Amino acid sequence: MQMGTQPSSLIGLLFFKTVRYLPYFNKKIDMVLNDYKFLTDYCKEQIVKHRNEMKGSDYDKESPPKDYVEAYLRESEKSPSFTDIQLINSLFDLWIAGQETTANTLIFSVLYLLHNPEIQNKLHKELDVIIGSDRRINLSDKNSLIYVNAFINEVQRSVNLLPQNLLHKTLKDVKVGKYI
Ligand code: HEM
Secondary structure: OOHHHOHHHHHHHHOHHHHOOOOOHHHHHHHHHHHHHHHHHHHHHHHHHHHHHHHOOOOOOOOOOOOHHHHHHHHHHHOOOOOHHHHHHHHHHHHHHHHHHHHHHHHHHHHHHHHOHHHHHHHHHHHHHHOOOOOOOOHHHHHHOHHHHHHHHHHHHHOOOOOOOOOOOOOOOOOEOOEO
8 A cells, every 4th residue: 555655666656658668667567556456465365265165064145244255155056247357456456545644543543633633632622512422423424523533634635645546547538628
């Protein structure tokens, strides 16, 4: 993930076809590709492990699946569109996109709160008023938690959490003003 956010790696991936032959960039691209292989190999091992478990005589098909891979493999028995390559890439997406982003948001939130106890008091007050202490917070509370949202936005802005967005490309020519 750290490799993926380095500008040199992103330039490498953006102009992959040419830049991979240039010194310096080719090493960065290799590092990203090696990380990709390392993680996807791990995902493949887990899929094999789950499949073997599911073939075991003590496997209970009626009990709820214990995780995402098991749920996916059960669906794949019903529909051929649930392929292994799709599963490997979904796992890779969840791992890469979900880990560093969430961990850094949490770590820096705690750090900033330690240095700004008055902000922590304000957050606590809003949570006491809107949520109270006898129920769990849920997504539908999001719009009512104005200060909490502002705090999270400010943390993510300050730490420069995702300096470069994902790469996108249009599938056909698009006209913007006089430009194509
Ligand atoms: C603080 C936490 C997170 C931040 C700041 C964040 C940020 C982002 C951003 C900026 C994008 C690009 C959106 C775009 O294409 O314009 C993105 C995409 C994505 N995120 Fe997150 N994300 C976070 C957590 C997660 C988690 C927890 C998951 C999954 C478990 C996740 C999965 C994804 C996926 C799969 C995409 C690609 C969506 C697509 O195909 O367009 N993210 N995220």
